[in-house]
Amino acid sequence: MSSQKLGFYSSNDIIFSLIPHESKVFIHPSLLTPLGIRLLYSTSYLECEVFRVEGIKDDKSYIRRITGVAQYRNKLLSELRAYAPCADLVSKINILLLGPVGSGKSSFFNSVKSVFRGHVTRQAAVGSDVTSITELYRMYSIQDGKDGKSLPFMLCDTMGLDEKEGVGLCMDDIPHILEGCVPDRYHFRPKQPITSRHPTFITSPSLKDRIHCVAYVLDINCIDSLSSEMVAKFKQVQKIVLNCGVPQVALLTKVKNYHGVLQEDFLNMNNTMTSQSQIMKIQAMLKIPISNILMVENYAPEWEQDPLKDVLILSALRQMLRAADDYLDDLPPGITVEVAGMSQLNMCD
Structure with missing residues (x-):
């Protein structure tokens, strides 16, 4: 005994x-x-x-499946901690989060930071579904642990998009954000876009200042109820992004049935967590490859971490970085950081 x-x-x-x-x-x-x-x-x-x-x-x-999720989470953490942008053109990847008010842009940053910090954090204020709390342009860095090194990517948070003209993020600000002309903590004005006369306007941005990937953030529960005005706004934004040659992904948030992944192969996330019709609707609306339609459940009211949430958050982040790497890898051979920046500026003109 x-x-x-x-x-x-x-x-x-x-x-x-x-x-x-x-x-x-x-x-x-x-x-x-x-x-x-x-x-x-x-x-x-x-x-x-x-x-x-x-x-x-x-x-x-x-x-075995529960343990597998924990092990896969640790594998993703190790992979992202060891990540470095390809081509050695930039030291950090800038990922821009664009989406309606309340879609989960700020919450996604909080969630990414929580995974690497080791506990749930609330650095970025979270908006409601009526008005945008985010009024400042924020370029958030992520540290590995409380006193760890800064990781080689930044999440750039913006004011929420609104279906009404003159409300929410100004369309004329978006090209300047993509070009790297808008400084951190710039205060958005929906009816007054930034100009080169602004005292903090970055007049000669290089490739490191630019946005290297755009993530359209959408509440998965609101896809079927998007107004025609909001769809038109997204297409307007997408035209600007495509004109600048920046890669795009779609990030679907508030996926409530993510725990169902444990009942199947937790790597097969798309088919398990949501209906194929919702994915296809986003694919048809934004013309984004299905492999770049990502899904997460952010940390919002919770105070404890969930390994499965972490897997989804880290997987989404990894795909964004891969899209940015493809963008950098597609630049002409031998191009310098400064020339790359000016070349991309000309594309947006």
Whole structure:
């Protein structure tokens, strides 16, 4: 009896064990962060109570799938921590978030920061579905941990788009943002776009100042109810972005049934989490390849991390960086950073 222990396995690896006669518990390192445990994976305990939990899936592979999500999350984290922009033309990738008020632009930044910080954060103020809280242009950097290095990408947050003219982000500001002429913390004015006469206007931006990928952020639950005016606004924005040659992705937020991924192959996200008709509607509206239509559930009211949410957030970020790499890789061979910046400025004229 004294040699007995209670153990749970995933494949051939033990992921959790309880050793009563030694008053010790062992937890696999891959489960520490998802469970919110910050102690060593092997530790002693004073008291122990064992409960029978009803409702756990009786599928024999359930534990394996949970462990697989945690392991895949860690793999994505390692990959993004080691990421470097291709071609050595820039040190950081600038990703612009564009979308209606309340679509989840600021929440996506908060979510990305939360994953790398190790706990849920609320740096960017989140807007309502009526008016935009975001009035400043913000270029957010992401640190790996509280005192870690700054990662090689920036998330650029903007005022929300509005279907009405003279409300929300001004269309005339978008080319200047894409070109890299708008400084961090610039205060948006819906009826008065920035001009070269503004005291902080960047008159000679280089490639490092420009936007390298645009993400159109949309609430997946509102796709079917987008007004014709908002669809027209998106197409107007997209024409500007295409004219500047910047790659585009669509980011669908507020995917409530993301936990269903655990019941299937968690890598097969598109078919599991949402109907194909919604994806096809976005594809038809924005003419974006299905592989660049990404889905997440941001951290909003929660205070604890979820490994599956992290997988979706990190997967979306990785695809944005890959799109930016394709953009940089497609620049003419031997082009310099300064010449690349001026060349792209001419494209937007």
